[in-house]
Amino acid sequence: MKRNLFALLSLLVLASMVLAACGGGAATEAPATEEPAPPPTEAPATEAPTEAPAMPEFEGKSLMAADCDSTGIIKGVEATGQYEVTFTLCQPDPAFLSKIAFSVYGIYPEEWLEATAGAEGRTSEGLEKPIGTGPYMVSEWNRGESITFTANPNYWGDAPAAETLVFRWSTESAARLLELQSGTVDAIDNVGPEDFETVSNDANLKLMERPALNTFYIAMTNTFAPFDNQAVRQAIAKGIDRQRIVDTFYPPGSEVASHFTPCAIPNACVGDPWYEFDPEAARAELAAAGFPDGFKTKLYYRDVVRGYLPQVSNVAQDIQAQLKENLNIDAEIVVMESGAFIEESSAGRLDGFYLLGWGADFPHVTNFLDYHFGAANPQFGNQSPTYTEILAQAAQIADVAEAAPLYEQANNAIREYVPMIPVAHGGSGTAWRADVTNPQASPLSNEVFYVSDPGGRDVFVWMQNAEPISLFCADETDGESLRACEQVVEALYSYEINGTAVEPALAESCEPNDTLDVWVCTLRQGVTFHDGTTFDANDVVATFTMGLDASSPLHKGNTNVFEYYDYLWGLMNKPQ
Amino acid sequence: MTNAENKIATLDAEGISLKSVSLWQITWRRLFRRLSAVVGMIVLGVLIVIALTAQWLAPYDPIVPMMDLTPPEPVKARQDPCIHLFGCPRDQPQHIAGIDGNVRDQFSRLLYGARLSLMIGFSTVGFAIIIGTILGAVAGYLGGWADNVIMRFMDVLLAFPSLLLAIAIVTVLGPGLINALLAIGIVSIPAYARVVRASVLSVREMEYVSATRALGGSNIQILFRRILPNALTPLIVQGTLGIATAILDSAALSFLGLGAQPPTPEWGAMLGAERNQVFTAPHLVFLPGIAIALTVLSFNLLGDGLRDALDPRLAHVS
Numbered sequence: 001m002k003r004n005l006f007a008l009l010s011l012l013v014l015a016s017m018v019l020a021a022c023g024g025g026a027a028t029e030a031p032a033t034e035e036p037a038p039p040p041t042e043a044p045a046t047e048a049p050t051e052a053p054a055m056p057e058f059e060g061k062s063l064m065a066a067d068c069d070s071t072g073i074i075k076g077v078e079a080t081g082q083y084e085v086t087f088t089l090c091q092p093d094p095a096f097l098s099k100i101a102f103s104v105y106g107i108y109p110e111e112w113l114e115a116t117a118g119a120e121g122r123t124s125e126g127l128e129k130p131i132g133t134g135p136y137m138v139s140e141w142n143r144g145e146s147i148t149f150t151a152n153p154n155y156w157g158d159a160p161a162a163e164t165l166v167f168r169w170s171t172e173s174a175a176r177l178l179e180l181q182s183g184t185v186d187a188i189d190n191v192g193p194e195d196f197e198t199v200s201n202d203a204n205l206k207l208m209e210r211p212a213l214n215t216f217y218i219a220m221t222n223t224f225a226p227f228d229n230q231a232v233r234q235a236i237a238k239g240i241d242r243q244r245i246v247d248t249f250y251p252p253g254s255e256v257a258s259h260f261t262p263c264a265i266p267n268a269c270v271g272d273p274w275y276e277f278d279p280e281a282a283r284a285e286l287a288a289a290g291f292p293d294g295f296k297t298k299l300y301y302r303d304v305v306r307g308y309l310p311q312v313s314n315v316a317q318d319i320q321a322q323l324k325e326n327l328n329i330d331a332e333i334v335v336m337e338s339g340a341f342i343e344e345s346s347a348g349r350l351d352g353f354y355l356l357g358w359g360a361d362f363p364h365v366t367n368f369l370d371y372h373f374g375a376a377n378p379q380f381g382n383q384s385p386t387y388t389e390i391l392a393q394a395a396q397i398a399d400v401a402e403a404a405p406l407y408e409q410a411n412n413a414i415r416e417y418v419p420m421i422p423v424a425h426g427g428s429g430t431a432w433r434a435d436v437t438n439p440q441a442s443p444l445s446n447e448v449f450y451v452s453d454p455g456g457r458d459v460f461v462w463m464q465n466a467e468p469i470s471l472f473c474a475d476e477t478d479g480e481s482l483r484a485c486e487q488v489v490e491a492l493y494s495y496e497i498n499g500t501a502v503e504p505a506l507a508e509s510c511e512p513n514d515t516l517d518v519w520v521c522t523l524r525q526g527v528t529f530h531d532g533t534t535f536d537a538n539d540v541v542a543t544f545t546m547g548l549d550a551s552s553p554l555h556k557g558n559t560n561v562f563e564y565y566d567y568l569w570g571l572m573n574k575p576q
Numbered sequence: 577m578t579n580a581e582n583k584i585a586t587l588d589a590e591g592i593s594l595k596s597v598s599l600w601q602i603t604w605r606r607l608f609r610r611l612s613a614v615v616g617m618i619v620l621g622v623l624i625v626i627a628l629t630a631q632w633l634a635p636y637d638p639i640v641p642m643m644d645l646t647p648p649e650p651v652k653a654r655q656d657p658c659i660h661l662f663g664c665p666r667d668q669p670q671h672i673a674g675i676d677g678n679v680r681d682q683f684s685r686l687l688y689g690a691r692l693s694l695m696i697g698f699s700t701v702g703f704a705i706i707i708g709t710i711l712g713a714v715a716g717y718l719g720g721w722a723d724n725v726i727m728r729f730m731d732v733l734l735a736f737p738s739l740l741l742a743i744a745i746v747t748v749l750g751p752g753l754i755n756a757l758l759a760i761g762i763v764s765i766p767a768y769a770r771v772v773r774a775s776v777l778s779v780r781e782m783e784y785v786s787a788t789r790a791l792g793g794s795n796i797q798i799l800f801r802r803i804l805p806n807a808l809t810p811l812i813v814q815g816t817l818g819i820a821t822a823i824l825d826s827a828a829l830s831f832l833g834l835g836a837q838p839p840t841p842e843w844g845a846m847l848g849a850e851r852n853q854v855f856t857a858p859h860l861v862f863l864p865g866i867a868i869a870l871t872v873l874s875f876n877l878l879g880d881g882l883r884d885a886l887d888p889r890l891a892h893v894s
Contacts, residue, residue: 172851172852173852174851174852174853174854174855174856177855178855192852192856194654194852194853194856194857195856198855198856248652248653248679249653303833311677313838313849314653314677314678314849316838317641317678317838317839318641318678318679320839321639321640321641321643321678321839322643324640325640325643333837333838333839334837335751335833335837335838
């Protein structure tokens, strides 16, 4: 009896539960059948334009400065379509394509930029394993040893020739050559000037001479006596035998600088060539300027080999000896640590001569002249308005012939004012094993290795001078770092292999308006990043927001200075 | 047979002129009996002569590059040695050790380098001996807390690897030859301080010291007139060996760019500047290296010889 009752009760409970379940289901299903009715009417309206039913509508983002006072050259970057980006500039920029192709402006995926923007700077993931669209992906960075890259299987261009790419480094040119000769590396950078002959005589090796797209100069900061006297600077300019320096210390392919900018660049060498070496006249002029017995000063340099200065200490000692011999100037040699030297020299705090140079970032005369002789650059002390104003004017003219008279004036004014003495355009070279295809020696030092097949081997090993500082190149200036980034990250345009002309990369084209201040870039479709996300216009906007907008939370890098974004475009919303 | 004769002869010599033979004469005699020490002395003698007469021996200026490269000086940087005796054409100027990276005569630079290296060796060790002797003598003579403070400080200095400590000191003072000398001098002080202290400890209990004290000699007088002269022998050995170390250390510092600054013809700096030319111009790397090795070897040989000669326990062995 009791047992039956219990069975009945449990049955009842069960039945009610079933009912509840069914009723509930009915209650929720009913609106569901009612609700889908409106979407079919709405859905076609939203989905039809993109023709991609699975994807949400593309919401173009934008970066826009309030006005041109709070930004540099770029006023805004807008995603005007999923594959269209519009750059609005505050002034015409004829060098836009050359600049945009610079690897520092490589495009990163938006989500990754957000995920790796730490509070104080890029996270170590962001600094060491960048995500790009390039032919190689970073697989491992063994600090102090090597960086290993693996081929990107989804690369939009030609598939990389070698499955694995390895970057190694050694500061000693003899050590690099030894590694190449023993076959442990496939190519090396910066063959020592004295080894050019060895490499060209070796049938197993191939020497590639890098065009001399750089300048080595002897700077004088004119806020310090006696360099404040223009006549003194001119006398010194005539008292240095530059031909001797190039003949003795530079490899083949180098030349004496007739102008500050190498002549391969359009408009670089208009105007009078530099002063002839004339020690007697130099001594007489120095005496007339009030220093018949010369003077005592210092000669600063950093012991770092660059393409423009292949034998630092030797050149410094020769200049020291020449100053003494030709002008009776006693210059004490002071070797400085690289970082401190750059900091002190670029701030104009070195009270003597200093030896520095410049390698082209992009092949345009503004890259040389405007950077060094702009009114705001204190590295030579006070700049002269005789050239700063003309340079600012000339920078806005796209036509080479039209700008030529202005550059002629500027070059002559620089020659007259002598903020520095241009000495040489240094040739340098890379050496490759003979069986490697497409050997390169880029004038801009940005060799890309996916086109080079290392004689059928799986691994291509490249050896350069130094270890990259970080692989987040939006915030790097060091060439050794940039070259590693170039294998991984791509910009909207790129430079042709072994040349300086630009060609489309992530953009299919960028077209300017008539006044050169609006550039519309049509992006390549179907490109994916290494993490699988699809490349679109918002990634471009996010990348430029990261680089340009100082107020953005994305504006985080290695040093957070973003030197190249600042120098070539000017940062937006800079803190005062 | 001949050995026995020799022994008798020396015994005779010592026996006859017992009063007039000083410790130094005995030392000299013992020293000349050791071939290695003699070789060391000869090499060192040659080096000293070169150092003193470098300006007359050197055919070219060691610092100023050859400016006029037109004939009769058709040389280029890092040219191989040209020695007329070994078949180099007579119409070419002779450069026994070749030309360095700055178009200077390497041989002249090597000669001047000898002067610099010896100067470095003697001056750093001189500095270290003076300071070390004072500290060690005070510590050993006074004892007590002065001994403790000074010697513990020396122990701290000794705890660092000497070259590393020298690099640290140069980093603070700034690179340069004088600073490098100072750094090497400082790091070699403890060795001398310990040697002197040990000698002073053993000598100060001698009876003649007590006698001087009883006669009313002051502490200073006892220390400098009675104790130190008799604690000198180990210092000489230590000093000779120390010069070798000092030369090596300064060459290392210069190689690293922390010592002598260009264009000073210092062997370590010369080697460091041309280290990348080890295959293309080996003479620029190996000759300074050989010069350093020879100098250090000569001091070491002489130091070993002196130690044996001065050690009373080895007096009857030789």
